[in-house]
Amino acid sequence: MDIETLARDVAAGDRRALARAITLIESRRADHRSDAVALLEALRRDGRQALRIGLSGTPGVGKSSFIEAFGLMLTEQGLRVAVLAVDPSSARSGGSILGDKTRMERLSREPRAFIRPSPAQSQLGGVARRTREAVALCEAAGFDVVLVETVGVGQSETVVAEMTDLFVLLLAPAGGDELQGVKRGIMEIADLILVNKADRELKAAATRTCADYAGALRLLRKRPQDPEGFPKALTVSAHEGTGLVAAWEEMQALARWRREAGHFDRRRAEQASEWFAAEVREGLLARLASEPGMRARMEEMTRKVRAGEATPEGAAARLLDEF
Numbered sequence: 001m002d003i004e005t006l007a008r009d010v011a012a013g014d015r016r017a018l019a020r021a022i023t024l025i026e027s028r029r030a031d032h033r034s035d036a037v038a039l040l041e042a043l044r045r046d047g048r049q050a051l052r053i054g055l056s057g058t059p060g061v062g063k064s065s066f067i068e069a070f071g072l073m074l075t076e077q078g079l080r081v082a083v084l085a086v087d088p089s090s091a092r093s094g095g096s097i098l099g100d101k102t103r104m105e106r107l108s109r110e111p112r113a114f115i116r117p118s119p120a121q122s123q124l125g126g127v128a129r130r131t132r133e134a135v136a137l138c139e140a141a142g143f144d145v146v147l148v149e150t151v152g153v154g155q156s157e158t159v160v161a162e163m164t165d166l167f168v169l170l171l172a173p174a175g176g177d178e179l180q181g182v183k184r185g186i187m188e189i190a191d192l193i194l195v196n197k198a199d200r201e202l203k204a205a206a207t208r209t210c211a212d213y214a215g216a217l218r219l220l221r222k223r224p225q226d227p228e229g230f231p232k233a234l235t236v237s238a239h240e241g242t243g244l245v246a247a248w249e250e251m252q253a254l255a256r257w258r259r260e261a262g263h264f265d266r267r268r269a270e271q272a273s274e275w276f277a278a279e280v281r282e283g284l285l286a287r288l289a290s291e292p293g294m295r296a297r298m299e300e301m302t303r304k305v306r307a308g309e310a311t312p313e314g315a316a317a318r319l320l321d322e323f
Contacts, residue, residue: 234247
């Protein structure tokens with residue numbers, strides 16, 4: 001593969017080239033991995049940045065509907081929008097439906113938008129193994145906003161907040177005792193809570209739910225990276241398109257404040273160091289599994305652990321010492 005040509009086409013904003021590049025970085029083949037590293041190094045020189053927005057929400061909250069309506073609003077403003085949608089994979093077959101592109105039919109036809117579904121596979125945190133690299137490729141391709149939609153909502157979804165600039169939590173109204181259903185951990189990292197479906201018969205319920213979350217947010221400890229009034233809760237309707245402009249204005253205001261206060265660059269630097277540490281961890285595990293002698297030894301230790309002849313901690317320590 002001609003990496004220089006691919007890098008040039010991605011930098012020129014070619015969506016087909018971007019799709020090929022993401023396929024390359026998601027590949028598990030060793031030769032593809034070296035090409036992927038070379039591609040990322042070639043594109044890093046441009047130094048382009050997009051606003052990275054992580055989005056999570058409870059099942060049935062309308063994440064895809066919101067992203068489509070929100071994305072269309074942004075493209076109407078002349079912005080280029082990339083959507084990285086992570087779909088859950090089957091624990092049994094490893095398969096993934098990857099249905100987000102079909103659920104965002106109008107946005108997928110928009111020339112200023114790019115939608116890429118990826119399987120989560122065995123990766124925790126609601127993101128795919130190479131989501132960070134896909135974000136970097138979208139930035140290099142000149143997109144202004146990159147939306148990262150996670151698998152679902154839970155404690156592990158906090159991983160997406162470690163690779164984005166803003167984290168948005170999408171919730172539905174009239175869902176019973178909502179405050180009990182959402183974990184404190186994800187509440188503490190949310191920059192903006194959007195109560196969706198604030199239309200028709202659910203409008204009043206959405207207003208009450210929003211007020212409940214606004215009150216809950218005020219009880220949380222104020223974070224140093226937030227200006228006065230953040231995090232905050234708002235109501236939106238993906239169906240009617242109401243509240244989307246206000247939500248976008250709040251996102252821009254928060255991002256602008258963080259840039260001016262120096263939090264934005266500091267956050268990006270912390271994310272880069274965490275990315276490096278994650279690559280080292282994954283690389284060591286891959287090396288351990290790829291060494292023929294170590295692979296056989298790992299299988300032997302696994303049998304001993306399963307038989308109760310060794311503790312998991314002791315077996316792991318011996319294996320790492322040998323490695």
